[in-house]
Amino acid sequence: MDNLQTEVLELEFYEFSKGNLAITEVDFAKILLRYTYLDTDEYDMFLDRLLDRVKDETGVSFKEFRDFCQFLNNLEDFSIAMRMYTLADHPISKDEFTRAVKICTGLTLSKHLVDTVFAIFDEDGDGLLSYKEFIAIMKDRLHRGFKSTAKSEGWEAFKHCLKQEMKTQT
């Protein structure tokens, strides 16, 4: 990731960490769900579910957060891989998720991060992540960025979004 991308992520991270080295799992979820189309009830449901499930509250480090954002930038590749699984009606396990992320991005997500992602998104609690549970929601998040900036794509759109968000907060 280039410096500018890292800088923007740092801004977002430190907004939540308030000087600490890690953000809480709930803050991590809030950042992920920030640009989704979820209504308030659904949003609260995601956070409640996470709070119910999270056992190991060690927090999410900046590196974990940055790795995950980098993975989200490659969501399209991941989504193709996932679709191949779901065509065979096969939602993926934590191990498969970790492996698929590694293949798409070269990044190894920490076990705690993957646990947290599953705690947020595994809606039916079967320990597996389906296309509908994860990709569908995260894709909507990116689409929101595409809408506001027709010409820029992916990361550019996300950055634009972020800047807009920061403007409205100050």
Ligand SMILES: [Ca+2]
């Ligand atoms: Ca599931």
